[in-house]
Amino acid sequence: MSRLPAASASLILGTAGHIDHGKTSLVRALTGVDTDRLREEKARGITIELGFAPWRPAADCAFGIVDVPGHEGFVRTMVAGATGMDVVLLVVAADEGVMPQTREHLAIVRLLGVRAMVVAVTKADLVDDPEWLELVVEDVQGLLEGTPYGDAPVLPASIHDPGSLADLAAALVRCGARARARQSDDLFRLPVDRVFAVEGAGTVVTGTLWSGSVARGGTVRILPGGGEARVRRVELHGQAAAEARAGQRTALALTGAVVRRGRIARGDVLVADPAWTPSMMLTVEIAALDGTGWRLEEGQRVRVHLGTVEVMARLALFGAEEVAPGERARGQLRLEGPVVARCGDRFVIRSWSPMTTIAGGVVLEPSPRKRKRVSATELDALKALARGGEDAVGGAVALAGWEGLQRGEAGVRAGWTGTTAALPATLPFIAGHLFDPAIVARAEARILAAVDRHHRTRPLDAGAPLAALRSSLPAQARPGLADGVVAGLAERGRLVVEGKAARLPGFEAALSPVEERVAVGIEAILARAGLQGPSTDELAAGAEASRETVLAVLDFLARRGRIRLLGDAFWVAATELEGAAARVAAGLGGREGLGPADFREVLPLTRKHLIPLLAHLDGLGVTERTAEGRSVAAGPPR
Numbered sequence: 001m002s003r004l005p006a007a008s009a010s011l012i013l014g015t016a017g018h019i020d021h022g023k024t025s026l027v028r029a030l031t032g033v034d035t036d037r038l039r040e041e042k043a044r045g046i047t048i049e050l051g052f053a054p055w056r057p058a059a060d061c062a063f064g065i066v067d068v069p070g071h072e073g074f075v076r077t078m079v080a081g082a083t084g085m086d087v088v089l090l091v092v093a094a095d096e097g098v099m100p101q102t103r104e105h106l107a108i109v110r111l112l113g114v115r116a117m118v119v120a121v122t123k124a125d126l127v128d129d130p131e132w133l134e135l136v137v138e139d140v141q142g143l144l145e146g147t148p149y150g151d152a153p154v155l156p157a158s159i160h161d162p163g164s165l166a167d168l169a170a171a172l173v174r175c176g177a178r179a180r181a182r183q184s185d186d187l188f189r190l191p192v193d194r195v196f197a198v199e200g201a202g203t204v205v206t207g208t209l210w211s212g213s214v215a216r217g218g219t220v221r222i223l224p225g226g227g228e229a230r231v232r233r234v235e236l237h238g239q240a241a242a243e244a245r246a247g248q249r250t251a252l253a254l255t256g257a258v259v260r261r262g263r264i265a266r267g268d269v270l271v272a273d274p275a276w277t278p279s280m281m282l283t284v285e286i287a288a289l290d291g292t293g294w295r296l297e298e299g300q301r302v303r304v305h306l307g308t309v310e311v312m313a314r315l316a317l318f319g320a321e322e323v324a325p326g327e328r329a330r331g332q333l334r335l336e337g338p339v340v341a342r343c344g345d346r347f348v349i350r351s352w353s354p355m356t357t358i359a360g361g362v363v364l365e366p367s368p369r370k371r372k373r374v375s376a377t378e379l380d381a382l383k384a385l386a387r388g389g390e391d392a393v394g395g396a397v398a399l400a401g402w403e404g405l406q407r408g409e410a411g412v413r414a415g416w417t418g419t420t421a422a423l424p425a426t427l428p429f430i431a432g433h434l435f436d437p438a439i440v441a442r443a444e445a446r447i448l449a450a451v452d453r454h455h456r457t458r459p460l461d462a463g464a465p466l467a468a469l470r471s472s473l474p475a476q477a478r479p480g481l482a483d484g485v486v487a488g489l490a491e492r493g494r495l496v497v498e499g500k501a502a503r504l505p506g507f508e509a510a511l512s513p514v515e516e517r518v519a520v521g522i523e524a525i526l527a528r529a530g531l532q533g534p535s536t537d538e539l540a541a542g543a544e545a546s547r548e549t550v551l552a553v554l555d556f557l558a559r560r561g562r563i564r565l566l567g568d569a570f571w572v573a574a575t576e577l578e579g580a581a582a583r584v585a586a587g588l589g590g591r592e593g594l595g596p597a598d599f600r601e602v603l604p605l606t607r608k609h610l611i612p613l614l615a616h617l618d619g620l621g622v623t624e625r626t627a628e629g630r631s632v633a634a635g636p637p638r
Helices: 023-031 039-044 072-082 100-111 130-144 162-178 376-387 389-403 407-413 437-457 466-470 481-491 513-529 536-542 547-559 574-588 607-620
Strands: 010-017 051-058 061-067 087-093 116-122 154-156 189-191 194-198 202-208 213-215 219-223 228-236 239-241 243-245 249-255 269-271 278-288 301-306 309-317 328-340 346-351 357-365 496-498 501-503 563-566 570-573 623-626 629-632
Touching (some): 010 072, 023 087, 072 100, 072 301, 130 154, 278 376, 301 357, 357 376, 389 407, 437 466, 437 481, 437 501, 466 481, 481 496, 513 547, 513 563, 536 547, 547 563, 563 574, 563 607
Antiparallel strands (some): 202 249, 228 239, 228 249
């Protein structure tokens, strides 16, 4: 048995074609491996389950071969194998030519976006008439015309003719060289296509490693059911390995409570990153197959094949009642069971009954909110998701709206395969999330408007409280967005932040004529009261203005340093406080262990007013409170 090369060179080569056209025999002739391992397969002479074989046709090219069943009753299994293909080997028997499953398998690999194809016209040795063989080749070429495989090589072959097998191998090597390599530094994902028990190893799962890598001893999550398992052993085509990488056929021996309880099956997906989540709905771009006679209709019940899972769903179209053959549309699949998907994933749709392939498409939103229609902005975002790359990130961020998109979510919600550091720098990053520039612009406009409104309605305030600015954004806005936007505006000089308030540049609180009269009255009262200042309630009661106006004027005068509230109880003029500090320093400077009675020598006040005044002097450093009493600094107050 040939051995697989380094992980970076691995590609998945899958077979496709009608039953009994020689797919399994051809794989055995190329690799020496009989992929029909089940007793029933050998008894019936047909492939029922997926078969696997490693193959290195050249020093710099290695394939993991997936042999799929050709019988129409096993299309579900065929789709499970086809979804991981990098290159497809379409097999057409020379003695029969193009058959129904040839056409359906071709439609499936096309819908799944398999980029590269080679066609083997098998059993060429059974055809005596060269013209018949030429007609079959021409028929295949006609079938491929107008598809992405129009220039695919079509090669007659026989398992008994080494020369034809060598030509076929060479064509596959050339095709493999053009196939896009999978990225091992991407998010790990392994759709499970088989689960079985092995004595001494426990539960083993197999699948094609779609992306990322997995190592022995690592931890994986099993979705959609949930739960974790530890990887006890990694195998690549029966050979133990330290790790498996994207593009390889992989077997993992797993252990864990979920595994021991038997809660893992074909259709499950192994992942590691927390961004992966199961979903009961997908926003999709869908294409109805031409030539089938089937139309897609609003509310139609269909079979959705995604990865290794088949699930029933209802189709909800955006702005259309039906999709004609050959046409495309956008909509949502309302699923009857959870799936694990990623933006950019391809899927196949088969009719409920009779079962035949009628459509396919690409996942745009793997975990969307329910929509009946889309706005122009949402439509632009969905189109961006379909384009992939940086455009898709922008589309996902736009659809995230006020909530924003975590950088780590871009891999799933936008299909981003690069590092988080390589995400588009044009997208604002605030509070740990990426935001659409339009959302940030709207947030800025709301906050600036809120500040301006506060200046107009509360002109004596130093600025708008930051808490009020946070509430100016919609309730669904990401916590921290408002603070981030305020910080950005301040950095660009469009806001001035002082303490817990923000103001527009150039704004200064100013008293109106009415408020000026109130201020003069307040300061006159405080001048007469000296250090035995009145409370807020007393000032409000004696003023010829509303309580709200008095409070605003008091706050204004306090910010200007003209008055001070002592102990949250009494208002005193700043000049009186300065005089008190000077008298204490002059009369008691350098003394220690002083009690309240000692301070009455220079501050003849009742205890009610004296205690908050002493606390104020402590804050100034004129006095210092100790266990033995207060001490007074020598020299003038600071």
